Amino acid sequence: SQQGEEDPQALSIQEGENATMNCSYKTSINNLQWYRQNSGRGLVHLILIRSNEREKHSGRLRVTLDTSKKSSSLLITASRAADTASYFCATDALIQGAQKLVFGQGTRLTINP
Amino acid sequence: DAGVIQSPRHEVTEMGQEVTLRCKPISGHNSLFWYRQTMMRGLELLIYFNNNVPIDDSGMPEDRFSAKMPNASFSTLKIQPSEPRDSAVYFCASSFIPEQFFGPGTRLTVL
Numbered sequence: 001s002q003q004g005e006e007d008p009q010a011l012s013i014q015e016g017e018n019a020t021m022n023c024s025y026k027t028s029i030n031n032l033q034w035y036r037q038n039s040g041r042g043l044v045h046l047i048l049i050r051s052n053e054r055e056k057h058s059g060r061l062r063v064t065l066d067t068s069k070k071s072s073s074l075l076i077t078a079s080r081a082a083d084t085a086s087y088f089c090a091t092d093a094l095i096q097g098a099q100k101l102v103f104g105q106g107t108r109l110t111i112n113p
Numbered sequence: 114d115a116g117v118i119q120s121p122r123h124e125v126t127e128m129g130q131e132v133t134l135r136c137k138p139i140s141g142h143n144s145l146f147w148y149r150q151t152m153m154r155g156l157e158l159l160i161y162f163n164n165n166v167p168i169d170d171s172g173m174p175e176d177r178f179s180a181k182m183p184n185a186s187f188s189t190l191k192i193q194p195s196e197p198r199d200s201a202v203y204f205c206a207s208s209f210i211p212e213q214f215f216g217p218g219t220r221l222t223v224l
Contacts, residue, residue, distance in 0.1 A: 031211055042117075042204055042215030043156075088156070092211060100146070100169060101213060105155045 005104050006089055012110040019076040021107040023089030024069075030092050032065055033101065034074050037086045043103075046074075046087075079111045117216035119205050125222045131193040134219045137186055138207030146213060147180055147190050148204040156204075162188065195223045 007022045023032070031050045035043040049056045049065045049072065056063045062075040076083055086108045090101040118137040126132055138145050147159040160170040162182045170180070177196070182188040192199055200223050206213040 033212065040218075042206075042217050043213075045212040045214070048211060090213075099210060100158060100161050101211075102158070103156045 006087070006107040008107060009105065010108045010110070012112060013079060015079055015081055015111050015113050017079055019079050019083070019109055019111075021074045021087050021109070023072045023074070023104055025072075025089075025091045026070065027091075027093070029067075030099075032063075032072050032092075033090045034061075034063060034072075035088045035090060035103070037088065037106070039085070043088060076109075081111050081113050083109060084111045085109060117205055117207050117214055119203075119216035119219050121219060122217060123220045123222075125224065126195055127224050128196055129194045130223075131191065132195045132199075132221060132223075134190040134192075134203050134205075134221070136188045136190070136205030136216060138188070138205070139214055140186070142207035142209045142214070143185075144208040144210065145182060145188050146206040146208070147188070148206065149201045150204060150218075151201045159190070192221075195221075197223045199223050 005024050013019055029051055031048050033048045034046045036046055037043045047058045047061055047063050049063050060077045065072045086106040088103050088106045090103045092099055093102050120135045143164050145162045148156050149159055150156045157172055159172045160180045161168050165182045178192055180190045202218045202220050204215050204218045206215045
């Protein structure tokens with residue numbers, strides 16, 4: 001079963017507004033990552049937050065992590081049309097002695113001009 | 114660096130044919146992942162290599178799928194025989210932990 005679950009599944013907002021996406025997970029993690037996928041392309045790493053961090057910023061991106069609630073949020077401020085994409089959270093999982101990422105189903109974000 | 118390279122970018126084949134997908138990871142990365150993405154099932158991890166050794170192949174759907182990594186700069190994912198339900202986008206990603214870098218994907222259509 002997948003570790004991360006994004007919410008909402010789809011989000012449509014006007015350009016300039018802020019977009020917030022949420023991710024919940026089930027087990028303990030070392031870090032949580034957010035990725036973006038433009039249509040027809042591979043995933044691109046956006047930001048990583050470690051389990052001992054509560055908030056992290058990168059440009060217009062702000063990520064929070066609440067390990068007690070096993071949840072994370074990604075905030076994109078002052079959205080642009082180019083932000084239209086699917087956004088995935090990914091948590092690390094130690095399985096059979098090796099580390100891999102488990103991705104959620106993603107949030108499809110549409111920015112309307 | 115050119116990033117993760119995958120070939121072919123598109124593949125259309127008929128049911129029963131053998132399909133081979135190729136991946137060249139980023140130089141210096143010691144982990145390589147094969148994923149499959151469909152609308153129904155989302156992004157699924159098929160198999161994972163660390164230092165060219167398969168670590169976790171629990172995501173490989175069945176014996177028709179096989180993957181190899183003969184050296185640090187090349188990996189293949191083979192489907193034999195292919196079936197229409199194998200139609201998907203297949204991604205290769207490489208990593209030096211923790212971030213993964215994805216290739217552009219191979220869009221496979223099995224008729």
